[in-house]
Each structure stands twice: as C-alpha cells, then as structure tokens.
Amino acid sequence: MPDPSFFQSGLFTWVILPALIFLARIVDVSIGTVRVIAIAKGMRKLAPLLGFFEVLIWLMAIGQIMQNLTNWLCYAAYGGGFAAGNYVGMWLESRLALGTVIVRVITGQDSESLAQALRAHGYGFTSVEATGNDGPARIIFMVVSRQSLPRLLDLIKQSQPNAFYSIEDVRYAQEGNAPLRRPLVANGSRPWFPGFLRQFRQGG
Secondary structure (H helix, E strand, C coil): CCCHHHHHCHHHHHHHHHHHHHHHHHHHHHHHHHHHHHHHCCCCCHHHHHHHHHHHHHHHHHHHHHHCCCCHHHHHHHHHHHHHHHHHHHHHHHHHCCCEEEEEEEECCCCHHHHHHHHHCCCCCEEEEEEECCEEEEEEEEEEEHHHHHHHHHHHHHHCCCCEEEEEEECCCCCCCCCCCCCCCCCCCCCCCCHHHHHHCCCC
8 A cells, every 4th residue: 555655745745636636527527528418318327327427526526625725736637627628528429429410401403313322321311302492402301320420421422512401419219110220331330339328318
C-alpha cells in the first residue's frame, strides 16, 4: 500500500489530485451528455444506468474538492474537466450514433435508379408520387439508424446529386410489416454496432 505520507505530499496535492479530479469530471460529464441524449431518444433502460455512474463519479470528485477547499488547482481542474467533458460527450455521442432518423428524399428526376441502389444496399423505403413547383416529383421515406446515415447520404448523392433531402430524429419506430433493415457494408455483412444497444430501446 502507498505510504500515508504520500497523500500529504506536494506532488499528490498539487499534481496528482487535480489531475484525478479533472479526469473524473471528464468522465462524469461525458456520461451525462450521453444520458441526456438517451432520455431524448426514449432509451428508458440506458438512461438510468448512465445516471447511476454519472452521479457516483461526481460524488467522488466533489468529495475531494470539499476535503481540499484551499487548493485552487482542484477548483481549476473541476471547471476544466466540466468543459472538456462536454466536448468529449458530444464527440462520444457522435461516434455511438444512438437512435434512428427519418430521411425524406424529394426528387423530380427519374427515381428508379435511386430505388434500385437502395434495394441493392439493403435499405427499406416507401415511395409516393407528389407534385412540386416544377411538376411531378417523388418522395422517398426511409427510417434508418444514425450510424448508417453517412453511407445513405453518399448513396443519395451518387444516384440523385440534385435531390432535396431532410433528416429528422425519430423517438420510436415500430417495424411492423416494413422491417427497418440495416444496410450492408462493403464486405456484404451487416454492421454489428449499435446492435448491442438495442436492448435499451424504448419499451425494450
């Protein structure tokens, strides 16, 4: 075990302790950012689990602050960790790509090439006839995971470069008779992530 005098040393008080508080704040704020997003997306099992660890880590950090009220570096580390944690949390959420979105594609061109490309890559969609300012148009609706969104947008731009599209978050979607198929990746398999988070979806 470490020598008790080590925890009273200048190295621990002015370097190690502030660094630990800084890292703890990064972790708990990052978890909190993802938790808020999980709440917004209706992940009723994931959000409380994240909240438990968020508060647990926060209590450890604030406990060290209360024991070292005269150490200004601890205050700076606490504030700096909070700021950095927000950035890390947003980056982490973008990498996790939680949830699903609805994509609406409006095109006045022949949409058959886009429809064929979507089928070839495993996307489910609904297509309806419409009328725009320039005459007949077609609207294609798709509900996809956020993780697959970049590949889908690349596919749309390749097939219909001038098409208009909009993207909107979906809180919950029931597959029903139109399964939300996951797109194929380059080697023909289907992406595994974030499949392990499926158990945390609303109602799951």
